[in-house]
Each structure stands twice: as C-alpha cells, then as structure tokens.
Amino acid sequence: MCAKIASSRKESLLAAAKVLFGMHGYAETTFKKIAQEAGVALGLLTHYFGTKERLFLAAGLDVLHDLIRTEEAALAQAQTGLEAVRIFAETYFAFATDPDRHFLILIRCSPFSDLKGMAEREVMERDFHKLYLLLEEALAKGVADGSIRPVDPLRTSRVIFCNLVGGVRHHLLTPYATATLLNDLVDFVINGIAAPTP
Template sequence: MAPTPTKKELLLKAAKELFGEYGYAETTFKKISERAGVALGLLTHHFGNKEKLFLTAGLDVLHELIRTIQTTVQDTPNGLEAVRAFCTSYFDFARDPGKDFMVLIRCSPFSDLKTISDKDLMVSSFSELYDILIACLARGIKDGSIRRLDARKTAVVIFCNLVGGIRHGFLTPYGDDSMFDDIVAFLVDGLKPAPGV
C-alpha cells in the first residue's frame, strides 16, 4: 500500500494538474488549494509564490521524464534502437494522463518564468534530455546503426518533431491514433545508413 501523500505532495499534484488544464495565467493558489483539499496558506509556506510553484511542478514532471527515458534507452542493442526507444518513451510519457506532461505543454517554462535563475535552471534540466539523445545518436554513429551526421544538430531536429508532434496531437483535431508511431518511424528511417553503405 502506498504511503499517504503529504500536504506538500497533494499541493504539488494539484498544481501540476491545474497548470496543465488551465495554463499558468488561469491557475490560482485558490484553485490549487481547493483541488488538493489543503489550506491556502500552506502553498506560500511550501512554495513561496506561484512562479516557484510552477517551476517546481515543471521540474518535477521533467525529472520524471528524464528518469523514464534513461531507463528505457539503457538496454537497447544499438544507437538506432536507443533513439527509437527515446522517441517512443517521450510520446508514451506525454500521453499518460498520470504523468502531468500537459504542464510542460500548456505552460511554456521558457516564457512564463520571469527570473533569469529560474529560466537557467529549466534550460539546464531540459539540456539533460538533449544530452541523452545526443549520446544515443553518437552511439549509433559509432556502432554503424546510424549514418554519419552531426549528433547535436540532429538532436535539435528530432526534438522539433517530438515537441511539434505532441503539440499537434494534443492541441489540434488533426492526426489519428497512429500519428506518434508514424513520427517515430519517420525519424528512425531518416537516421539509417543508406543501403549498401
């Protein structure tokens, strides 16, 4: 049996849900405390202000995503399969309602954070995802499962497709249930060495 969540954990969970549902501007401390069933004053006690709570919520989701992807790519047979696992894991995590990924979609951590130190912390954390993907690409180049390319630039292109796919899938009426698998297949096919090379 799971331990009973603390009031701080209840507040953080409610904040992640509400930031994901309503965005940064429309999420209030009052809504968060009501959703959590916890006194309003505890929000300030635990998190200080709305921006610090937003940063904490975003980082909590992001760090769980990083751990999930690290575990997923760990036992892949080669770099190409590591990239496939990375992309599939990213989409699976994002589509799992229990993971609160929408907090990263509905609220841009780069535009809603006001202080430089908070933005730097978020950028540093997002960079961990890029580093994992770059390592998967470099591994594939080395083992021959991925054609020769610039791993850093390719990681940026892959992320553009992942983020765009999620935004398109969640925020527009287009696409179907196979769209995310199609994106992964398209990305992986583009990385393979040319036949006979």
C-alpha cells in the same frame, strides 16, 4: 508520522498544481483553486513554495525529472544507437500521452512555453538540456556502431527534437493530429537517420 503528514500535504499541493496548471495554464490557475483541489489551506502554498511562480516551476521540474529518469531507464535496454533513438522517441511519446505523468504542466513551463518572464527559467533550461544530451549520445553511439548514417549528433538531435515537440503539441493541443501521427513521426525520424542496408 508528523513528517509523513506534512509531506502528504505538500505533495497534495504539488499534485493539484500539476493537474490545474496543466489543464488551464498559469494565469487561469489560482491559489484558491489549487488549495481547494488539494483539500488544504490556502496559506500552505506560500508556506511550502513561496510564490506562484516557484510552485509552477517545482511542478514542472518534478515532471521533467520524472521524464529524464524514465528515459534513462528505457535507454538502458538499447543495443544499437539506432535502437536507442527509437526507444528515446517512443518513450518520450508514451510519457507525454500518459495522463498520470502530467506532461501537460511541462508543456506550459518548458523552454518551449510562451511564458517568457519566468524567473528561474534557467533552472528549467539547464535540466531540460539533459534530454538533448541523452539523444545526442544515442546518435553518436549509432554513428559509431554503424547503425546510423554519419550525421552530426548535435544538429541531428535538434532536428529530431523538433519532431518530438511538434508531435506532442499536435497530439495534445490541436485537432489536426492523425491517429497514426506519433508512430509516423518515429518512422520518419528513423528512416531519416538509419544507415542504408546493403
């Protein structure tokens, strides 16, 4: 029980960090606010996470790993490579738009974030790279099974990721997203890579 209590305090802090960093960003989120939101003492933040930056990274990595696991589970259902790409994109958007997944924190500390000076940025970059690999594999598989045009998997994975990243940022941050934007992007991507039907 001791372990459980300790664990729950740490988890409360991590959860509060995800919410507040996600909603208000790094600079606007203070230790005080996080501790109050989590309902625990201020000092526990340093106790468990060391520094603000490390907490930020921990919160982001937690969501990132969740996303990777979710993608892997979803991709297991795909029959063809083209189907895998569609599933990847749809799962990505579903995850990003589910408030309970706290994708916003990831927007703020991913390699796409504005935060440049972040120490241990490499950890985030390395783990984020795993997502690209999943997409690359799906593309290679589709080229092999004939469901996808003979494209370069590496270059095409980057092009597709631009669609995903742009879509999520439009949807979550701007007033410019149309109601169908995320669906339109999936269609745009699939049409762009699908093998021609004879």
